[in-house]
Amino acid sequence: MCIAAFAASVQFQVEPVGRWFEAFLKRRTRNVSASFRELEEEKELSEESEDEDLQLEEYPMLKTLDPKDWKNQDHYAVFGLGHLRYKATQKQIKAAHKAMVLKHHPDKRKAAGEKIVEGDNDYFTCITKAYEILSDPVKRRAFDSVDPTFDNAIPSKSEGKENFFKVYAPVFERNARYNFDSWREFSYLDEEEKEKAECRDERRWIEKQNRGARAQRKKEEMNRIRTLVDTAYSFDPRIKKFKDDEKARKEAEKKAKVDAKRKEQEEKERARQAELEAARLAKEKEEEEAKQVAMQAKKEKEIQKKASKKERQKLRTTCKVDFQCICSVTATTLKNAYVTYATTCFGA
Known part of the structure; x- marks a missing residue:
């Protein structure tokens, strides 16, 4: 038997149909590798795991609660979520409520032979x-805004100074809910319910009283937060570093400005000295040229003086010779010459 015959492969084009086509569309739309059903199963398993991990703490005071005093009850403790409190999710609250209903509903207890208080006076109303x-x-x-277990304390200056991050980390964690928004409001502590008012004027009066009380509590809360922030700001080592860096930056800028101004002054002084030096050199050159002209004029004057002296000496010598010649002429010769001149000019 030829092995090559078994090795040959044939390609088929396959398209998903039914629930596989739905899974294919989900993968392509969500750009994930897992199928839609796998994602749903994973989500269901995650939710089941969360429910399984939920641990409810038994509240021993539950059956003693007075439904009329519901404002003073700890709602988280009623559900056994006192250990989670504001961190409890809505799913956990629903699961806890379901568990409490299955265990404490009046019908369940009545069927078990327990005597039930009729109306809204039964503690199940608190649930x-x-x-x-x-x-x-x-x-x-x-309710979270006035949670009796909420710690309003602010670390003292001595505590924050020693170990800032260890001391202040939990403080900011418990205060920083709702993305650091001002999350605490005090409507839960309103003294009167305006819905129970007999008329519109009474409702307005109740609302005015409650609004004033809430504003006062809000003001106190803002003062507390401001004190916390100011205290933390004064001891935060990062703030000190920022300030030191800012101070160093400003000093560096100041020094750079002083250096730049000094260099500018030095450049101006160098330019001024260069101008003075150029003026001095120009003056010296001018004086040197005038000196050379004066020397040249003096030299030419000396030459002329020597030439004039030489000419005078020459003239003096010439005149001396001529005089000697004149003196050597005899009187007879002079007389004959005179007679000749007179005869020629005047006739005999």
Whole structure:
């Protein structure tokens, strides 16, 4: 048997259909390698794992709670989430509520032979109220703002000075909720519920009183935060480093300006000295040229003087010779010459 016959391969074009086609579309749309069903299964497993990991703490005071005093109850503790508090997710709150209903619902307890208090006076009302508060983001934020377990303390100056990051890290962590927004508001502590007012004027009065109380508490909270920030700012080593760097930068800029000004003055002084030197050289050159002209004139004058002296000597010599010649002429010769001249000019 020829082995090559088994080695030959045939290509087929296959297209996904049914749920495989849906998975193909999801992979192409989401640009992921896992199929849609695999992603859904992974999500379900993750949610189941979160539910399995949720540990609820039994609240021993649950059955003693007074439904009329629901504002003073710890809603997280009612659900067994006192260890998580504001970090508890909505899914965990729903799971805790479901567990509490299955265990404490009046019908369940009545079926087990327990005597149930009729109406809203049963402690199960506290469970319902806790879920109403914690499942609503606005109401939950209002409760978190006045959470009795929230630590308002601010480290002292001596504490922050010794080990800043170790001391202040947990402080900022518990205060920095909702992306450092001013998250605490105090409507949960309103003394009266305006919905119970008998008329519009009474509702307005209640709202005015509550608004003033909230504003005062908000002012106190802002003062607390401002004190925290100011104290941390004064001891944060990074701030000190920023200030030192800024100071060094400013000093460097100042020094650079002084050096630049000094160099500018030096350049101006060099230019001024160069101008003075050029003027001095020009003056010296001018004086030297005038000196050369004067010397040349003097030299020419000396030459003329010598030439004039030489000419005078020559003339003096010539005149001396002529005089000697004249003196050597005899009187007879002079007389004959005179007679000849007179005869020629006047006749005999």
